[in-house]
Amino acid sequence: MNFNTLRCKPGDLCLVIGGKHNSGKVVTTIRLATEEEIKEIKPKITDQPIWKVDTDLRWQYLPSGKIKDQPFIFDSRLLPINGLPEENEEQHPKEIPVS
Secondary structure: OOHHHOOOOOOOEEEEOOOOOOOOOEEEEEEEOOHHHHHHHOOOOOOOOEEEEEEEEEEEEOOOOEEEEEEEEEHHHEEEOOOOOOOOOOOOOOOOOOO
């Protein structure tokens, strides 16, 4: 999989968007799920990348309604939270000159 097509990259802090059970949670991406893990998850949607994350998230399987918590989520359900830009000392000096 080409990482240029993904919303996230490993180590990103992300906000979970959409979904009934997980929306608003904050997770850290670890790595993309392996083929073996995807087979175990049994997602209905199989053409989207899935991340392994640092937190268990609720998956609801329809039509059975079975609910299972596991540390995986679709890339499309994540919004990376960008950190603050590096401070530029010329724009924001640590000491302000006194006139």
